[in-house]
Amino acid sequence: MDFFNESHVRAAKELLYKMADDQLIIGHRNSEWTGLGPILEEDIAFSSMAQDKIGQSEHLYALLHELGESDPDTVAFTRNAHQFHCCQLVEYPIGEYDFSLMRHFFFDMAELIRFDMLRNSSYEGLANIAKKYKGEIKYHSMHANTWVQQLGKGNEESNGRLQLQLDTYWNHALGIFEPGPHENILIDAGIFEGEAALQKNWLEAVIPLLEKADLQVPDTSKWSPVYGGRTGIHTAYLQPLLDEMTEVYSIDPSADW
Amino acid sequence: MYGNAYIDPNDQRGKTIEGEDPVLLAEFEARILAGEKIEPQDWMPQLYRKQLIRMIEQHAHSEIIGALPEGTWITRAPGFRRKLALMAKVQDEVGHAQLLYSAAETLGKSREAMINDLITGKSKYSNVFNYPAITWADSAIIAWLIDAGAIVNQLANSKGSYGPYCRALERICYEESFHLKYGHDNVVHLATGTPKQREMVQDALTRWWPAIMHFFGPPDTISVHTEVLMKWKVKMMSNDDMRQQYLDMYVPKIWDLGLVLPDPNLHKNEETGKWEYTEPDWEEFKRVINGDGPCNAERLAVRRMAEEKGRWVRRAILGEKANYTVPFA
Numbered sequence: 001m002d003f004f005n006e007s008h009v010r011a012a013k014e015l016l017y018k019m020a021d022d023q024l025i026i027g028h029r030n031s032e033w034t035g036l037g038p039i040l041e042e043d044i045a046f047s048s049m050a051q052d053k054i055g056q057s058e059h060l061y062a063l064l065h066e067l068g069e070s071d072p073d074t075v076a077f078t079r080n081a082h083q084f085h086c087c088q089l090v091e092y093p094i095g096e097y098d099f100s101l102m103r104h105f106f107f108d109m110a111e112l113i114r115f116d117m118l119r120n121s122s123y124e125g126l127a128n129i130a131k132k133y134k135g136e137i138k139y140h141s142m143h144a145n146t147w148v149q150q151l152g153k154g155n156e157e158s159n160g161r162l163q164l165q166l167d168t169y170w171n172h173a174l175g176i177f178e179p180g181p182h183e184n185i186l187i188d189a190g191i192f193e194g195e196a197a198l199q200k201n202w203l204e205a206v207i208p209l210l211e212k213a214d215l216q217v218p219d220t221s222k223w224s225p226v227y228g229g230r231t232g233i234h235t236a237y238l239q240p241l242l243d244e245m246t247e248v249y250s251i252d253p254s255a256d257w
Numbered sequence: 258m259y260g261n262a263y264i265d266p267n268d269q270r271g272k273t274i275e276g277e278d279p280v281l282l283a284e285f286e287a288r289i290l291a292g293e294k295i296e297p298q299d300w301m302p303q304l305y306r307k308q309l310i311r312m313i314e315q316h317a318h319s320e321i322i323g324a325l326p327e328g329t330w331i332t333r334a335p336g337f338r339r340k341l342a343l344m345a346k347v348q349d350e351v352g353h354a355q356l357l358y359s360a361a362e363t364l365g366k367s368r369e370a371m372i373n374d375l376i377t378g379k380s381k382y383s384n385v386f387n388y389p390a391i392t393w394a395d396s397a398i399i400a401w402l403i404d405a406g407a408i409v410n411q412l413a414n415s416k417g418s419y420g421p422y423c424r425a426l427e428r429i430c431y432e433e434s435f436h437l438k439y440g441h442d443n444v445v446h447l448a449t450g451t452p453k454q455r456e457m458v459q460d461a462l463t464r465w466w467p468a469i470m471h472f473f474g475p476p477d478t479i480s481v482h483t484e485v486l487m488k489w490k491v492k493m494m495s496n497d498d499m500r501q502q503y504l505d506m507y508v509p510k511i512w513d514l515g516l517v518l519p520d521p522n523l524h525k526n527e528e529t530g531k532w533e534y535t536e537p538d539w540e541e542f543k544r545v546i547n548g549d550g551p552c553n554a555e556r557l558a559v560r561r562m563a564e565e566k567g568r569w570v571r572r573a574i575l576g577e578k579a580n581y582t583v584p585f586a
Contacts, residue, residue: 035324038567047348073336154573248393249335257335
C-alpha cells in the first residue's frame with residue numbers, strides 16, 4: 001500500500017466497509033431462505049449465493065485488516081448497527097419470495113457492475129478481489145434476471161407481485177449508490193470511478209431488463225433515494241439481525257469456536 | 258442425514274407378493290442374488306416398488322425437515338468459518354432431498370405428491386428431527402453424531418438393489434462424510450474449550466443421547482415381511498446390527514473427548530463383542546413418530562408455510578398443475 005497516502009487509505013476503507021457490510025448482511029438474509037424456498041432448487045440457489053456473499057465479505061474484511069482494522073471475525077461479529085455501513089435495502093427481512101427476488105436483482109446487478117468497474121482499480125488488492133469474484137457475481141445476476149424474466153412474464157399474479165415490490169423498493173435500490181465523503185479522492189486516485197458512475201451504469205443495465213420482463217420503472221419524478229445506511233443510519237431491522245448473528249460468538253468472544 | 262426407515266410391524270398394507278407372476282418374480286430374485294441392480298424400466302413386484310417409494314420418500318423428507326433444526330443456527334454461527342461451513346452443510350442436506358425425490362420419482366410417484374403427503378402428515382420422516390436444537394452445541398452434536406448414524410445407515414443401503422437409490426446414496430455418503438468431519442471438529446473445539454463451552458457440549462450430548470439410541474429404530478421383529486425385504490436388498494441390515502456398529506465406532510470417540518454418556522449400563526461385553534445398554538424408551542419413540550413430540554407440529558407448520566407461500570411461484574412457472582394439494586386419503 002506504499003502509494004497510498006493517508007487520505008487514500010481513509011477513502012479505501014470507507015469503500016471496503018460498505019461493500020463488505022452489504023455482502024455480509026445480504027448473505028445473512030439470503031441464508032434465511034435455507035429450508036423455506038418456494039421450490040427446492042431455489043432453496044439451494046439462495047443458500048449457495050449466500051455462501052458466496054459471506055465468503056466475499058470475509059475477503060474484503062481481510063483487506064481491511066491489512067489496512068489496520070481488526071480481524072474479520074471481530075469486525076463482523078462485534079459491531080453495533082450504527083457502526084455498519086450497509087445500505088438499508090439489504091437489511092430488510094426476507095419477506096416473501098417476490099421481495100427477496102427483487103432485492104436480489106437490484107443488488108446483484110449493482111454488484112456485478114461495481115466489481116466490473118473495480119477490475120481496473122489502482123488499488124491492487126481490491127482489483128484482485130474484483131477479478132476473483134466476478135464469475136460468482138455474474139451467476140448471481142444471471143440467476144436474478146432469469147427469475148425476474150420468468151415471473152415478470154409468468155402470469156398476472158406474479159407480474160403484479162414483482163411490480164409492487166419494484167414500486168415499493170425502487171428508492172431503496174437507489175440508496176445503494178449513496179455517495180460517500182471521499183468520492184473525489186477515490187476517483188482521482190483511480191481506486192473507484194464513484195457511486196454516481198455506478199448508478200448511471202446500473203440504470204442503463206436494469207431498465208431495459210425490467211421492461212423486457214413487462215415491469216415498469218417508476219416515473220423519475222418519484223425517485224427519491226433512501227440514504228443513510230452508509231453513515232450508520234439504519235432501519236429497525238439491522239440491530240436484531242446483528243443480535244442474532246452474534247448470539248453465540250458473544251457468549252465468549254475470546255473463545256475459539 | 259437420515260435414520261432407518263420405520264417399518265411398523267403391525268402395518269398390513271402391501272405385505273403380500275400374492276398375484277405376482279412367478280416366472281418374473283424368480284428372474285427378479287435371481288438378478289438380485291447375482292448382485293445386479295434393478296433399474297426403473299425393469300419389472301419389479303408391487304411390494305418392492307411400494308416399500309422403496311416409502312423408504313426413499315421418508316429419506317427425502319428427513320433431509321428437508323432435518324434442514325430446519327440446524328438451519329436455525331446458520332444465522333447464529335460464531336465466526337465466518339463456522340457460518341460458511343454450516344451453510345454449506347445444510348445446503349447439502351436440501352440437495353440430498355432433491356436427489357432423493359428424483360430417485361423416488363423413477364418409481365412412479367411425483368415430487369409434488371410426496372411433498373403433499375409430508376405436509377398432510379401422511380408420510381413420515383426421521384423421528385430425530387422432532388426434537389429441538391436448543392443451543393449451538395446441539396447443532397454440533399447433530400452434525401457429528403446424527404450424521405454419523407446416517408452414514409452407517411446409508412452406506413448399508415447404498416449396497417441395496419435399486420440402482421437410482423444406490424447411486425444417490427453413494428453421492429450423499431460422500432458429502433455426509435464431510436459433515437461428520439465438520440461436526441467432529443466443532444465438538445472437539447467445544448469439548449476442549451472454555452468451561453462454558455464444555456458445559457454446553459456435555460448438556461447437548463446428554464439431551465441428544467436418547468434420540469441417538471432411537472435413531473436406528475426399535476429392535477426388528479423377525480417377520481416374513483422383514484425377511485422378504487432383506488432378500489430383495491431393500492433393507493440391508495437389521496436395526497440392532499446398525500446400532501451395534503454405530504456404538505462400536507462412536508462411543509470410544511465420545512469417551513476420548515472426556516464426555517459422559519448418560520447411561521451407566523453402557524459397556525461392551527468383551528465375551529460377546531456386543532454393546533450392552535439401557536433400552537431407550539420405545540413408547541416415547543412411538544408417541545413421537547405418531548405426532549406427539551416436542552417439535553412435530555412446528556416442523557410441519559414451517560414446511561406447510563413454505564409450501565403455501567411458494568405456491569404463487571410454482572403456479573407462475575408451471576401453470577395450474579402446480580397447485581397439487583390432494584385430499585387427505
